[in-house]
Amino acid sequence: xxxxxxxxxxxxxxxxxxxxxxxxxxxxxxxxxxxxxxxxxxxxxxxxxxxxxxxxxxxxxxxxxxxxxxxxxxxxxxxxxxxxxxxxxxxxxxxxxxxxxxxxxxxxxxxxxxxxxxxxxxxxxxxxxxxxxx
Numbered sequence: 001x002x003x004x005x006x007x008x009x010x011x012x013x014x015x016x017x018x019x020x021x022x023x024x025x026x027x028x029x030x031x032x033x034x035x036x037x038x039x040x041x042x043x044x045x046x047x048x049x050x051x052x053x054x055x056x057x058x059x060x061x062x063x064x065x066x067x068x069x070x071x072x073x074x075x076x077x078x079x080x081x082x083x084x085x086x087x088x089x090x091x092x093x094x095x096x097x098x099x100x101x102x103x104x105x106x107x108x109x110x111x112x113x114x115x116x117x118x119x120x121x122x123x124x125x126x127x128x129x130x131x132x133x134x
Contacts, residue, residue: 006045008130008132009133010128011128011131013126015124015126017057018122018124019121019122022117022118024114025113025114027129027131029045029110031043042107042108042109043107044105044106044107044134045131045134046077046132047077047098047105047129049095050095050128051128052126053093053125054126055089055125056090056124057090058123059088059122059125061085061123062082062085064084064116066080066116067079067080067100068112069112071111071113074115076101077101077103080100081100083096084123
């Protein structure tokens with residue numbers, strides 16, 4: 001398959017409780033094959049950013065953030081840094097860019113992990129992660 005047209009896919013995680021300890025989710029990497037008989041391998045991609053929205057509990061305490069990794073290295077593909085803190089309140093939304101590695105997701109992976117860092121005492125919100133797949 002030619003890697004000339006990126007397709008943005010948004011992954012939605014509802015009601016993430018940033019004050020409840022580390023929370024992780026797994027995303028299956030889409031395959032680059034042309035049919036079910038020839039599914040191919042995991043696509044190459046990059047994390048465009050993450051939106052924290054639909055805040056239902058004000059954030060309080062120290063900073064928290066969002067990371068995307070390979071199951072071993074928690075933030076190899078994306079790290080928002082610790083930017084979610086007491087300034088994020090009910091009804092607000094925050095768009096987060098990569099403050100870390102800026103490394104693309106390599107072709108051939110089967111899944112990636114999303115970790116919601118928990119350095120706050122309270123804070124519940126939805127998170128939408130945008131990934132551009134080749």
